Amino acid sequence: MKKLFLLTLFVSFTSLYSQSIKKGEELIHSMYKMYNGKWYKHFTFTQDAVFYKDGKEDKKEVWHEAATFPGNLVIKYDSMGSKNGVIFNNNTVCGIKDGIAKTPRPFIHDLLLVGFDVYFLNPERSIRLLDSLGYNLKIVHEDVFEGRKVIVVGAEKGDEKSNQFWIDAERLYMHRVIYQKTDHMDVRFEEYENMNGNWVAKKVTFIANGQLRMVEVYYNIKFPKGLNPSIFVAEKFTEAKW
Numbered sequence: 001m002k003k004l005f006l007l008t009l010f011v012s013f014t015s016l017y018s019q020s021i022k023k024g025e026e027l028i029h030s031m032y033k034m035y036n037g038k039w040y041k042h043f044t045f046t047q048d049a050v051f052y053k054d055g056k057e058d059k060k061e062v063w064h065e066a067a068t069f070p071g072n073l074v075i076k077y078d079s080m081g082s083k084n085g086v087i088f089n090n091n092t093v094c095g096i097k098d099g100i101a102k103t104p105r106p107f108i109h110d111l112l113l114v115g116f117d118v119y120f121l122n123p124e125r126s127i128r129l130l131d132s133l134g135y136n137l138k139i140v141h142e143d144v145f146e147g148r149k150v151i152v153v154g155a156e157k158g159d160e161k162s163n164q165f166w167i168d169a170e171r172l173y174m175h176r177v178i179y180q181k182t183d184h185m186d187v188r189f190e191e192y193e194n195m196n197g198n199w200v201a202k203k204v205t206f207i208a209n210g211q212l213r214m215v216e217v218y219y220n221i222k223f224p225k226g227l228n229p230s231i232f233v234a235e236k237f238t239e240a241k242w
Contacts, residue, residue: 024130024137024153029123031172039119040198042227043067044242046220052212063216066242070117072232073109074240083238088112091129094234101234108133111187114165115174133179134163145175146190154178160186173199183208198223 021027044066051058064076073088083099093107108129118126130137135154143152145166154164161184166176176188185208189201204216224242231240 021140021151024135024140025123025127027140027151027153027167027172028118028126028130028137031118031167032121032123032126034172035119039069039116040223041069041120042224043069043116044220044222044224044227045218048217048219050215050217052214055212066227066231067112067116068227068229068232069112070120071112072229073112074231074237076237076240080241081238085237087232087234087237089232096234096237099238101237104234110165110177110179111174114167114177115189135165135179136162142169145188148175150175171199173201184210195221196223 021030044064047063047065049061049063051060062078064080064082065073067073071088071090074085075087076082076085078084083096085096087094087096088107088109089104091106091108092104093109094104095102110133113126113129113133121129127137137153139154139156139162141152141155141157143150143157143166145168149169150166151169152164152166155162155178160178163179164177165174167173168175173192174189176186178184178186185206187207188205189203190205191203192199192201194200200218200221202218202221204218205212206214206216227242228240230236231242233240
């Protein structure tokens with residue numbers, strides 16, 4: 001009876017909480033309030049990047065990644081000694097080929113912003129960035145993702161074309177982001193696991209223009225106390241290790 005009462009109380013609380021969110025701006029403030037100072041700042045992992053073509057597996061690569069939030073992510077393709085990869089740094093992106101860095105260009109990484117940076121940036125800053133990316137923060141509805149109640153910002157129910165992000169109504173982490181850049185992307189963060197108090201999606205699925213493009217599977221996941229800022233500097237990419 002006690003467990004049933006607690007479950008009923010929890011469901012009622014979650015329902016009331018999600019119903020209280022009427023605008024995306026309120027959700028961003030709530031996400032920041034829940035995790036600021038508590039979300040992991042440094043994050044490293046290895047991933048299998050499985051690429052698909054015409055619905056079938058086409059190739060598989062191993063990538064090594066490190067991030068310091070907000071705004072920094074480095075990816076090394078194939079091995080830690082690789083001379084090929086990419087760096088996202090403070091809303092720019094820089095590709096590296098054979099150890100030579102391309103000219104950085106402006107780029108706001110939707111997934112970094114919604115999934116991680118929102119817990120570190122001043123909420124008003126996150127709101128401005130999301131607005132600049134074409135997310136309509138005035139439109140909010142409830143939905144369900146993999147059996148969990150979510151708050152969807154940016155689209156009416158049934159609209160899977162508009163830029164939108166899906167946030168867990170209870171835990172306030174990201175489940176799904178739909179956005180338009182070169183392609184219409186539908187990115188799903190799946191198989192969340194609580195690792196030493198840190199929520200991590202261990203599988204990420206990328207669907208481009210309605211077709212499965214890539215599945216990322218994460219392992220060797222770590223939350224270091226710090227990372228050398230130089231690993232996010234293009235000129236030091238080749239020797240960078242973590």
